[in-house]
Amino acid sequence: MKKSLALAGVTALVGSTLVATAASSSAAPPAPTPPTEAQAISRADALIEARPAAIGAVGDESYTAYRATIDSDGDAHVRYAREYEGLRVYGGDFVVHTNADGSLAGTSLGLTKPLTLSTKAKVAEATALKTAKARFEGKLTGTDQPELFVDASTGLGRLAWETVLHGWAPDGQTPSHLHVITDATSGKLIGQYDEIENVAGTGASIYSGTVGVDTTLSGSTYSLIDPERGNGSTCDMNNGTSTCTTFTDADNVWGTGTTASRQSAAIDAHFGAATTFDYFKNVHGRNGIFDDGRGVPSRVHYGNAYVNAFWDGAQMTYGDGAGNAKPLVALDVAGHEMSHGVTEHTAGLVYSGESGGLNESTSDIFGTAVEFYANTTSDPGDYDIGEKIDIRGTGAPLRYMYNPTLDGASHGCWSTSTNSVDVHYSSGPGNHFFFNLAEGTGATAYGTSPVCGTAPGVVGIGLEKAEKIWFHALDAYFTSTTKYVNTAAPANTSRAYTLQAADDLFGLCSTEYKAVQAAWTAVNVAGSDLECPVANDFRVAVAPTTVTLDPGTSATLDVTTTSVDGEAQTIVLTTGTLPAGVTAAFADASVTAGESTTLTLTAAASAGSGESTVTVIGTSPATIRQVNVALTINGLPGCSGSNSTDVTISDNATVESSIVISGCDATPSATAKVEVHIVHTYIGDLIVSLVAPDGSAYVLQSRTGGSADNIDTTYTANLSSETANGTWKLRVQDAASADVGYINSWSLNL
Incomplete structure (x- = not known):
């Protein structure tokens, strides 16, 4: 359904999340009947019409509902794509959440303010195409016509060209569908990504052991076509890159468990596709990768000595590795790659920056979950990624969820630089969070998980609950531009959305909800979410929370404390690490909960300019609470x-x-x-x-x-x-x- 609004005077976005309050009643009404998909969309359409500011609407926009998810309690989540003056808005997607009675529960929104831009390009289409071609590495075989669109991936809209180039990567065997984004006003490169998502490495063996597979019998010949899972098929590329022949067999006994038989790798791939299908269906109620019952085609023996495996949006492809002797058909690799398809058909997380890291992390999480679900003796579940394919030739895994930094490149703790690294490395905080949520921090059966900084340890809630929380957040709340930390749109974060998912599934301030909070804190991902009370609890607040200083000046902030529960405690106030040349002084560094004081921040005349965060920390015998202040030190007037x-x-x-x-x-x-x-x-x-x-x-x-x-x-x-x-x-x-x-x-x- 497509919904167009011609709106005048919509000038303010009221927030990334709206909360509707139901009127009180003297008697509890009967539980509403869960809506159908069509009803859920109709309700969401009506709410958009009535409350356009909830989705940052402006005149001459249109919205297309493309997916509706209905929870067991009748709550619904409807996903929309956005067009602005007839142009696609990349990052303009949003989700309307409704309660079982049809009232508005909130929205998931990536935009930080409504769109206001000209849709007339200053850079010609031909110029955009030339710029894009210069970015392609390998053999170019064709290009799509550049598309003018609105790039809102940063939360703000800008006019851009997207050019898709087709060809082969420099290895001559990996297909490439490279998307190049250029600014339609300045001509500058905005970014690029390849829709072929892959894992490259050196395989070590055939991995799945002896397993059962479903096949199709025609006459006296069996084919590797799975009739139980949407006719997912497995075929032989015969070490080429074009023609694929479905595997057949006379007795339905396949392979030998070694690379001596071409069928062996095919069984690993067939089993991987079936297990991933079953995992999403039986654990999350999703009808296969595409949620429409279709199976996934798998292509094995691709290319010559091809050390790679990839998902192209429709099918899996596996190379045979070095010397055509080490197929990349490990179970967690299969689950990882096919989970990209699930992400594509749910939140659609963009494949760059922190959103790309969350995309990769989602595939690592579900690849791991598929491995645990299969529960085979030859490849038991663990939190190592790609441990069977020996990507480095040293026997080491590709990634480690319990301590991502062990691979030498991934981020185990979020930092301001996480948005700038390769998405396989920015997946680290998400992977680390998930391990902490499932298994806890410290020494575990799978490895030792450290905490970041002085964060307290985490007690895990188990894989079964953790995977449910992540999937529900992905399916119902994440948008295409969700990040770990988003100062412009604090609600559009993985922490906020996984907490909402935990609330939906287990209740506000439940053990599981608190574990999500603790697991994010343990990887240095903070948030402004509800701090669940503890005995003799307190709150600390600072005003203002944004301060700008010139060198040689000071600012005084009000620090207030509030007793929340039980007896008022003595609170010792301190600050975290300060930037060079900045000092902090409390008028009274020790207060009783309920009392106030002031904090003076001073920038010396020699203080360097820049942006930083000052953390105000309150410590009592019962707990620690903190709040952040965004500090900007201006340069001295001049250039x-x-x-x-x-x-x-x-x-x-x-x-x-x-x-x-x-x-x-x-x-x-x-x-x-x-x-x-x-x-x-x-x-x-x-x-x-x-x-x-x-x-x-x-x-x-x-x-x-x-x-x-x-x-x-x-x-x-x-x-x-x-x-x-x-x-x-x-x-x-x-x-x-x-x-x-x-x-x-x-x-x-x-």
């Missing part, structure tokens, strides 16, 4: 600034340090100067870039200098196309293992 706050550079990590330029009336120079001081024992590991306020990145140094120590260099950058005022960032990526260091200081002179 230069510096930051001397140390930023640790870990192995395979990306970190940033910021400088805020304010009061600069000049246009940045073509010979702007960036002075950088980095302490590091192997500077050939580092990629150093300057990021402008609009997100444009200027590479200053890229893995040069070999084994030399430290960077103490002044770079020249042509910034003449940029606007001076705003937040500039020095981004440093460590692209190898073994050597670490820190950003010591840097300065910018525009």
Whole structure:
């Protein structure tokens, strides 16, 4: 159903989540009858018409309902796609949540404010196509016509071109459908991704052991076509890339368990497709990957010595690995890749940044869950990803959910740089959260899970409950642009949505709800959600929560405490780590719950400019509560600034340090100067870039200098196309293992 609204005067978005309050009644009404899918959509349509601000509506927009999910209690969740002046809005999707009685329960929304932009492109279609072609690596065989659309993946709308290029990756065997996004106003590259989602590695053996499979008998010949699961089939690519022949057999006894028989890998793949289908159907009530009963085709023996496996949106494809002797048909690999299809047909998480990390994390979570569900003796469930395919040739897994940093690249704790790394590495906080939720922190049967910083330990609630919470959040609440942390739209986060899912399934402030809170906190993903009370509990609040200081100035904040339960406790107030040149002083650092005090933040005249978070911590004998203050230190009036706050550079990590330029009336120079001081024992590991306020990145140094120590260099950058005022960032990526260091200081002179 498509719903168009011609609205006037809708100028404010009331929030990412709306709560409707039912009127009181003297007698409890009978339980409402759960709506049909059509009824759920009709109710949601009516609510959009009545309350357009709930979805950030503006004039000349239209909305298409493409999926409705009905909970057992009658609550419904209807997903919509958005068009703006006839253009598709990427990241404009939303979910309308209704209670069983049809009232509005809330919305999931990625936009941070309503769209207001011109739909007339300043960059020609031909220019966008030329830019896109320059990004393709490998053999290009064709292109789609560039599409003009609205890119709202950041929460704000901008006019853009999307060009899809088709061909082969540089290996000559992996198909490529590369999407290149360019700004239709400036022509700048916004981003790119390949819709072929794959795992590359070196297989070690045939993995599934002796298993039962469902086949089809025609005459006296059996075929690897599964009649119980939507006729999912398995075929032989015969080490080519085009023709695939369905496997057949005379006695329905398949393979030998070794690569000597071509059927052996086929049985692993067939079993993987069937098990993944059964898992989603029997555990989550989803009728297969596509939720329409269709089975998944599986292609094995693809390419020549092809060390890869991939999902292309419709089918699975597996290579035979090095020497055509190591097929990549492990069960968790199959479950991982096919789960991309589930994500595509539910939340549609975009494949970049933190949303891409959540996409990859979802596949790791369900690939692991499929492995546990199968419960085979040859490949028992664990929280290692790809442990059978030996991707590094060392016997080590591809990823470790209990401690993602063990792979040398993944983030185990969220940081401001998580949005900037490869999606396979930004999956780490999600994977770590899920392990903590299911199994707890500390020593477990599957590995030792550390907590981040000073977070308290977590007691797990078990895989069965954890997987239910994640699936419900994905199915009912996540949008395409959901992130771990989203300062612009705090409700559009994985923490907020998994808490809502836990509330739906187990109740507000239930053991499971509290475990979700604790598991996110343990991976450094904070939120503004309800803090469930404990005995003798209290709350701490600070006003204002956003502070901007010029160097040499101070600001005084009101700190209030409230006794929530039981006896009022003595609260000791402290702050977390402060940026260089900033001091904090409480008028009274020890108060009794219910009392107030003040906090003075002072920026020295020499304080470096930049953005940071100051955490105000209240500690009582009963508990610890905290609140964050967003602190911005302006640069001195003019066109230069510096930051001397140390930023640790870990192995395979990306970190940033910021400088805020304010009061600069000049246009940045073509010979702007960036002075950088980095302490590091192997500077050939580092990629150093300057990021402008609009997100444009200027590479200053890229893995040069070999084994030399430290960077103490002044770079020249042509910034003449940029606007001076705003937040500039020095981004440093460590692209190898073994050597670490820190950003010591840097300065910018525009």
